[in-house]
Amino acid sequence: MPWIVENLWLIPAAPLAAALVGVHLGPARKKPAVALALVGQIIALLLSFCALAHALKIGPGGDPLFHNFTWFSFGDQTLEIGWLLDPLTAAMLVMVTFVGTCIFVFSHGYMDEDANKSRFFAYLSFFSAAMLGLLVSNSLLILFVCWELVGLASYLLIGFWIHKPSAASAAKKAFITTRIGDIGFLLGIVWIFGDTGTLLFYADGDAGCLQAGLAMMGASTTFVALLLFCGAIGKSGQFPLHVWLPDAMEGPTPVSALIHAATMVTAGIFLVARAFPIFEYPYTGFPHPETPALDIVVWTGVTTAIIAAFIAIAQDDIKRILAYSTVSQLGLMMVSLGVGGVMAGIMHLLAHGFFKALLFLGSGSIIHGCHDEQNIRKMGGLRKLMPVTFITYAIGMLALSGVPLFFAGAWTKEEILHNTHGWHGMGGHIPHYLMMLGAVLTALYMTRQMIFVFFGDKREAANHAHESTKVMTIPLVVLAVCTVLGSIILTPAWPALLHFLEGEALKLDFGKLAKAAPSIGTAFLLSGLGIGLGIFIYRGHGATDPLEQKQPRLFRMLERKFWIDEFYAKTVLAWTTLAAQASDWMDRYIWGGLARLVGGIGKAFAWLAAAFDEQGVNPIASLGADLTKDLGQQVSRWHSGKIQVYLGIIAAAVLFLLLIIVWLPS
Numbered sequence: 001m002p003w004i005v006e007n008l009w010l011i012p013a014a015p016l017a018a019a020l021v022g023v024h025l026g027p028a029r030k031k032p033a034v035a036l037a038l039v040g041q042i043i044a045l046l047l048s049f050c051a052l053a054h055a056l057k058i059g060p061g062g063d064p065l066f067h068n069f070t071w072f073s074f075g076d077q078t079l080e081i082g083w084l085l086d087p088l089t090a091a092m093l094v095m096v097t098f099v100g101t102c103i104f105v106f107s108h109g110y111m112d113e114d115a116n117k118s119r120f121f122a123y124l125s126f127f128s129a130a131m132l133g134l135l136v137s138n139s140l141l142i143l144f145v146c147w148e149l150v151g152l153a154s155y156l157l158i159g160f161w162i163h164k165p166s167a168a169s170a171a172k173k174a175f176i177t178t179r180i181g182d183i184g185f186l187l188g189i190v191w192i193f194g195d196t197g198t199l200l201f202y203a204d205g206d207a208g209c210l211q212a213g214l215a216m217m218g219a220s221t222t223f224v225a226l227l228l229f230c231g232a233i234g235k236s237g238q239f240p241l242h243v244w245l246p247d248a249m250e251g252p253t254p255v256s257a258l259i260h261a262a263t264m265v266t267a268g269i270f271l272v273a274r275a276f277p278i279f280e281y282p283y284t285g286f287p288h289p290e291t292p293a294l295d296i297v298v299w300t301g302v303t304t305a306i307i308a309a310f311i312a313i314a315q316d317d318i319k320r321i322l323a324y325s326t327v328s329q330l331g332l333m334m335v336s337l338g339v340g341g342v343m344a345g346i347m348h349l350l351a352h353g354f355f356k357a358l359l360f361l362g363s364g365s366i367i368h369g370c371h372d373e374q375n376i377r378k379m380g381g382l383r384k385l386m387p388v389t390f391i392t393y394a395i396g397m398l399a400l401s402g403v404p405l406f407f408a409g410a411w412t413k414e415e416i417l418h419n420t421h422g423w424h425g426m427g428g429h430i431p432h433y434l435m436m437l438g439a440v441l442t443a444l445y446m447t448r449q450m451i452f453v454f455f456g457d458k459r460e461a462a463n464h465a466h467e468s469t470k471v472m473t474i475p476l477v478v479l480a481v482c483t484v485l486g487s488i489i490l491t492p493a494w495p496a497l498l499h500f501l502e503g504e505a506l507k508l509d510f511g512k513l514a515k516a517a518p519s520i521g522t523a524f525l526l527s528g529l530g531i532g533l534g535i536f537i538y539r540g541h542g543a544t545d546p547l548e549q550k551q552p553r554l555f556r557m558l559e560r561k562f563w564i565d566e567f568y569a570k571t572v573l574a575w576t577t578l579a580a581q582a583s584d585w586m587d588r589y590i591w592g593g594l595a596r597l598v599g600g601i602g603k604a605f606a607w608l609a610a611a612f613d614e615q616g617v618n619p620i621a622s623l624g625a626d627l628t629k630d631l632g633q634q635v636s637r638w639h640s641g642k643i644q645v646y647l648g649i650i651a652a653a654v655l656f657l658l659l660i661i662v663w664l665p666s
Contacts, residue, residue, distance in 0.1 A: 002054045004047070005065045008083035008136040011051070011093060012146075014043040016129035022122035033118035034108050037125045041101050044132060048093035055090035055500075062503060066138045066202045080200055084138035087501045088346060092135045092270060095350045098482075099262040099357045100128050102475040106361050107254040109471035110368060114252075120160060124258065127153035131263040135270065140189050140199040140209070143274075147185070147231065147267060151178050154264050158251040170250040177244040181234020188227030195220065201274065210277045221281040225293035228275055229300075236268025236330045239304040243565055246323040253364030256319055260326040261357035269330065269349050272297065272337050280340070294338045295426040301334030302431045307562065309441035313448065313547065314558035317374050318363045321449050325400065326356060328438060332416060335431055341419030343501040348412035350497070351486050355399035355409055358479035362393035365468040365476065366453060373461035376449055377543040381458035385465045390454050392476040397450055399483045401443035402527045408486030413439060414523050415498075436526055443530020444537075451538045459543055 018040030025033045058065065068082030104124060111117045130149035137143040152175075159171025193199055195217045196209045214221055232238065237245035245265065249256055259265060272279060279293045308327035315321045329352050336345030367374055369386050383390040399407035404414070417439075420432040458465075467473070489497045537546050548555040560566070 002065065002085075004050050004054050005083060005085050006067045008051065008067070008085060009133075011044050011047045011097075011136060012129045012132035014047070014129075015040040015125040015132065019122045019125035019129060022118060022125060025118045025122075027115050027118055030117045033121045037121035038101075038104055038108075040125050041097065041104050041128060044128065045094075045097035045101050048090070048097045051085055052090040052094050055085055055087050058087070058503070064202055068138060068200060068203060077197070079141070080139070080198070080203070081142050082138040082200065083136050084201060085136070087503060088270075088273060089135055091346070091350055091497070091501060092266075093132065095353045096128070096131055096135065096262045096266075099353050099479070100258065102479055103254050103257050103262070103357060103361065106257075106364065106472050106475040107252075109469050110254055110364055111252060116160070120157075120252070123153060123156045123160065124254070127157060127258060127263055131267065134267055138201050140192065140201070143271070144185065144189055147235070147271075148182065150235075150264050150267060151175060151182070154178075154248070154259060157255040157258075158248045160251055160255065164250065167250040170244075170247040174244040174248055177241050178234040181230045181232070181241055184227045184230025185232075185234075188224050188230075191220065191224050191227065192217070195224075210275065214277060214281050217278075217281075221278055222291075222293050225275070225279045225281070226296065228271065228278065229293065229297060232268030232271050232334075233300065234268070235271075236265050236334070237304070237327045238268070238300050238331065238334060239307060240564075242304055242308065242327050243568065245327055246320050246561075249317065249319040249323050253319065253360060253367060256323070257357045257360035257364070260323065260360060261353045265326060265330055266349055266353065269333050269337065269345065272334070273342050273346055276337070276342050279337075291425070294340070296338075298335055298338030298423070298425060298431055299427065301331040301336075301338060302434050303331070304328070305331030305335065305438045306434055306441075309438050309445070311558055311561050312445040313441065314545075314555050316377055318366060318376050318449065318453065319360070319374060321376075321445060322356070322359050322363060325359075325442065325446070328442065329356070329400075332413070332435060332438060335435060336416040336419060339419045339423040339425070339431070341416060343498055344412065344415040344419055346501060347490060347497055348409070348416060351399070351408035351412045351483075351490065354479055354486060355396045355407075355483045358392060358396035358476060358483060359400065361472075361476055361479065362389055362396060365389045365472055366393075368468055368472070369465045370461040371464065375461070376452040377545075378459050378461040379453045379465075380456045380543070381454070381462050382465055383454040385458075385462065386467045388467060388473045389476065392473075392480040393454075394450065395480040395483055397446045401446050401530060402439050402523055403443075403531075404523045404527070408483055408490050410523050410527070411487060411490035417522070436522075439523075439526040440530040440533070443527045444534045447531045447534025448538050451534065452543075456540070456542055 015037070018036045022033045022036050025036075054065070064084055064086035066082055066084045068080050071079050071081045073079070104121070107121070107124065111120055114120060127150070130146050130153050134143055134146035134150060137146060155171050155175040158174050159167050161167045162171075189199065192209050198209050201210050217224060234241045245260075248259055251259075279297065280291055282291055305328045308324045308331065312321050312324035312328065315324060329348070333345040333348055333352075336342075336348065366379070366382065366386065366389060369382070369389070370379060373379070395407070399409040402410045402413040404410040417432065417435055420435055421429065423429075423431065545555065557563070
């Protein structure tokens with residue numbers, strides 16, 4: 001077995017060690033903390049490339065490489081865990097470590113003035129380690145442990161600027177919301193272990209819980225899949241648990257990039273892809289075997305993608321627009337998984353990791369250059385003031401909008417749309433057409449953002465704007481180059497990544513490129529329609545929004561995010577508050593009253609006992625003591641040691657006896 005498979009744990013261990021050491025470095029030791037975090041991340045990156053090299057050797061149709069060992073035994077049960085290396089793991093490892101390294105370098109410049117820079121980099125390393133541990137796990141148990149550590153790391157980083165009430169609130173919101181989904185995930189894991197006796201994905205002698213375990217779970221497989229999907233809904237910000245993801249923008253911009261591009265939100269997509277055999281297992285409870293779990297996955301993704309795309313049109317915060325873009329793209333990935341295009345969804349996830357990191361870091365450069373201003377209506381004209389940021393940001397915008405040929409996002413979107421068109425599940429072709437609408441909306445709101453930020457006249461935030469330092473712009477250039485080069489390995493003529501993920505031989509297929517021509521034309525049409533609408537609507541309007549002027553009610557609804565947060569506040573939060581108040585009232589007046597009653601009864605008995613003791617027992621005891629004392633004093637006088645006293649006593653006794661004798665009857 002290759003050494004890297006047995007030692008895959010070293011990949012998350014490197015940044016974890018950096019985190020454990022870095023968290024103990026004080027605020028004054030910024031440079032050692034940054035160097036330590038970068039070394040840990042680079043080691044993980046190099047080891048990930050080694051893992052990729054070994055995964056490439058697996059070959060067409062090869063079995064995944066794994067290394068399992070016994071963690072502990074209880075009774076006749078043995079719990080095994082292990083590491084897994086397959087094309088999915090290898091590709092995800094390289095993307096997470098490479099994008100993460102770029103974000104780490106960018107953070108060095110972005111957080112340069114922050115007093116807690118050392119702690120920030122320790123948290124970043126911890127975040128990276130948790131995500132990497134999740135990726136290499138061959139056990140649902142270790143995956144879940146790392147899953148929860150990812151949630152903890154996100155809580156620490158979203159609320160890093162804890163002095164801001166909004167950041168503290170956002171961190172709690174993210175942590176609690178994702179825990180709701182994780183409850184279902186945990187129940188699914190317990191169910192799987194109860195039915196199969198294992199949590200391994202792959203094992204020696206059988207196929208683990210993903211293959212051999214399916215027959216043992218039977219009809220319950222669908223319900224297990226839906227429980228696992230609950231975790232994915234929370235982590236990947238799917239409707240209705242998507243509300244935490246935009247608020248996560250309260251953290252530093254590099255954190256937003258790490259969450260939205262390389263870690264956390266991708267975990268839910270990865271989970272569904274890893275456990276896909278459970279999701280596609282037919283449910284025999286219907287007259288004909290169906291896969292209702294996949295129907296739910298598809299429509300959850302569709303709902304998420306469309307709602308988020310519409311909301312993004314009316315947002316003014318540059319990071320919040322990108323956040324809703326992430327929510328929408330994650331919905332698109334879920335749709336791809338649900339229709340059976342697992343590898344197409346993973347390819348879009350990988351491509352999205354690069355260009356979304358580029359966009360978030362680009363937004364960080366803009367915010368830094370505009371002195372912490374995030375409102376796009378206060379910017380304008382930045383293309384000349386920040387040329388590097390403008391060019392790289394434009395590349396990311398075109399990739400996200402799905403412009404074909406030179407931008408990676410176009411090929412993956414085309415593949416997903418192709419898969420949705422061939423789906424025959426619930427709703428027929430409706431998801432396909434809705435995803436086409438989502439593609440148009442994506443190009444529209446990204447064009448709106450570009451016009452407000454980079455074109456038109458300079459507004460107040462742009463008056464003193466400046467280009468960022470090289471330590472911030474170099475990662476932007478690297479990610480932009482990767483975004484363009486990604487189109488090469490994603491092109492239908494040589495779909496190297498698709499062949500690798502599906503375990504097929506790498507080969508050129510120009511015939512497939514010819515067959516993809518209509519789809520490419522559709523991609524051009526959709527992205528062109530969105531960009532054209534954006535230019536037509538927003539060009540020349542300065543800081544005003546035409547949609548807000550012409551459709552104020554519609555704009556208000558989109559700006560307020562369909563009032564979903566307000567709905568939760570009036571229902572879930574209100575009910576929770578009411579339940580908490582009821583519990584508090586019961587605790588104070590019912591259970592507390594009972595406790596006070598029992599305490600009062602105890603006090604009453606104690607008072608009675610004290611009164612009986614003081615008024616009854618004590619006086620009697622005191623009287624006996626006094627009598628004994630007096631008697632003792634009298635007796636002590638008789639034992640004075642004087643002979644005349646003793647003779648007097650004897651004389652008195654003799655006299656007393658004589659009197660008795662005289663007076664006794666004869």
